Amino acid sequence: MTKVIIDGNEIDVPPEYTLLQACEAAGAEIPRFCFHERLSIAGNCRMCLIEVKGGPPKPVASCAQNVRDLRPGPNGEPPVMFTRTPMVKKAREGVMEFLLINHPLDCPICDQGGECDLQDQAMAYGVDKSRFQENKRAVEDKYLGALVKTSMNRCIQCTRCVRFATEVAGVPELGATGRGEDMEITTYLEQAMTSELQGNVVDLCPVGALTSKPYAFAARPWELGKTESVDVMDAVGSSIRIDTRGREVMRILPRLNEDVNEEWISDKTRHVVDGLRTQRLDQPYIRENGRLRPASWHEAFAAIAAKVKASSATRIGAIAGELSAAEDMYALKDLLAQLGSKNLDFRQDGQALDPAWGRASYLFNATIAGIEKADALLIVGADPRREAAVLNARIRKRWRAGNFPIGLIGERADLNYAHQYLGAGPDTLADLADGKHEFAELLKKAERPMLLLGAGSTARRDGAAIASLAAKAALSLGVVKDGWNGFSMLHNAASAVGALDLGFVPGQGGLKAAEMAIYGTLDVLFLLGADEIDVASGAFVVYIGTHGDRGAHRADVILPGAAYPEKSGIYVNTEGRVQMAGRASFPPGDAREDWAIIRALSDALGRRLPYDSLPQLRQAMFKAHPHLLRIDQITPGDAADVSRLASLGGQPDKAPFRAALEDFYLTNPIARASAVMADCSVLAEGHAALTAAE
């Protein structure tokens, strides 16, 4: 720690702090445009000027100097800095005047208005009139893809976007061409950006140069209601803020959460918003003569009750979907138990994971923040860049810090960090487990190695054997040791860990999802937002969901549910972190929250569930699964589960691992209903075709 005196207050700060950070620690507010905690330091906006005593006789850019580089006073006194002297104010005013010289006065028509760094800081350091007589600079707007709208006249060349794309997103596509007055931010020949994190450049831009294309001219920040919530587009569970106007969700922004998403979110998380408006189911439907007709809740429930009464308990089943909250699944499980059925499952993809193996067998035990502590990584059957874009940014962050060998087994993936491709299938994993591969040595030598197992790799016939083999490899490679459990399962679905925790899997003699979907096994099948499975004809399908997607097309009765911003629900992310999503809006039309539908349905079936409100339901759920009570925390799994999983054994197939996601942008019904996601998908496809051609 180093002593420094800032504005007369002595304070102890770490020597690696920048002057800016030291000043912040001392409580002084330093204006800045180019400096960002998670990006490299550029030092080009000059807004953070301060005065350093004994330094050069001019203001110092506080973001670009370390505390350790300050000189002490003549008698060894601590270095002295000032942030509020007339010299500092004048210097900053000068910088601001230069920034405003070429900045258009279009705040009234600028989407950044009201949440603009330049606007805010101009209030403090701006001059009310211009001394600039010449023509303002004009810059052509650039095309950057479907998500980022540009208005380059407003750009102040802080290069945050360039640094973000290069450093965090790992796609060196943005750059600053030309120089001086002619400097322009652009992609190479204005190609669309290919990152799945590109939406974040909009948040980073301190002015209105990069704004959100889908959200253009949609709303002003001060007219939006803000609700803190959790994302369900993947199993990472990024912290988000849902902005609503009236009952309409206008946009989704990231929320700071160091343990999960830092301050990034993926494009799917951010721009799925328009999917919440289209294709919505807003009233119950009943299929008559092959066509769905609108119906009342009563009619719908009566139709279901008639079918349920006519069938035996063993011929009733339920499949939960990827976006289901824990409460919904708990209520549905309860209902099926009341009906006497053991046919319930959430593993639409044929996933082999089983809660009976223990919690550590299916959690991302290393934790997302723990990736930064790891010192070697083996990726098995996963493409983290697409399956969990934000988590992938964490892997990249760790890789950039150096000394982080990464091996990949499975389909070749376009990962944005250097990695060693080891092989395609379980054979290679078995070789590694036996220590027959040079990469095994690297893992063994590492202090905290990680094994990242993709959910796609165990979603196959021999999934159990593969999970067991991976656990065996984890044990033999030292991935699980005292104080460190690097055996990490990467799920794709937001509901997966919650469902496993709740035991939403077939009971003794119950049918699995794939068995329920085939012809003739069931009479009545409840789909709780399950759209990723093809149900054969025969069974009477009750679809509880939000969108007119695959599940609704197959349904005989549709019960309209609430999408994730429209209900409060508990989701457990891939680490096992229990998080509660907030309710930002209301379901459309006659749609209701899913748990309430199930509760009402239970009444109609004469098996009333013992809770009348969400708190009562939660109470019952917490009683059965106490760890769900610990919101925002992880209840770690027992490392012994991994050894148990390893001893399960089994003979894996030779078939290579396949990618879990076909299309990053179209993984769930909400995304499939979104025009923006469709645009992104087309762009990504075009890019893939281009790179394949090269």
Next chain:
Amino acid sequence: MAVRRLAEIQPADFAFTAENLTWANAQIAKYPAGRQASAVIPLLWRAQKQAGGWLPRKAIEHVAEILSMANIRVLEVATFYTMFNLAPVGRHHVQVCGTTPCMLRGAGEIIDHCHERIGEQFHVTADGNFSWVEVECLGACVNAPMAQINDDFYEDLTRENFTQLLDNLAAGKPVKVGPQIDRQFSAPVGGETTLTDGQASSANRQS
């Protein structure tokens, strides 16, 4: 200075000749492994030479590929430095110095002549022989005014000798590089003005 963009009409391909590739590899070898990007300016320069005085898009991409850099990183460099031409130039690309010493010594006349004979800046004459551009100081102020044509300096220009020079270049006749008047390098015009007796210099030589 103005916004610089890649030329509209671009050749379909660019690749270093075997000789240039060997040279490029020698440049890359000057830097530590993993720092090959440091060689971007020499390589771009060589590419510009090979392509006839300008950088086609494919050349930028070729250099990026050789150096394992992102295309945009190379484009940043190519657009930053004005000595990289992004559009075709004449066989003889004339860079006339217009900075103060040359201006005071009559660069205006040279520039006027360029306007008359060649046209606008960066315009290539119909025969493909000439293009010209006004540049900042090239560091030959002693012999002002001056111009750089391709790789060589031509100094002490007047309207007459500059016209003659361009004529000779157009005709493919040999030309004299350096001062266009009777002086050696930047020695005084009309012979030495100090130490003219020869003794001091010979004494110097002896000691």
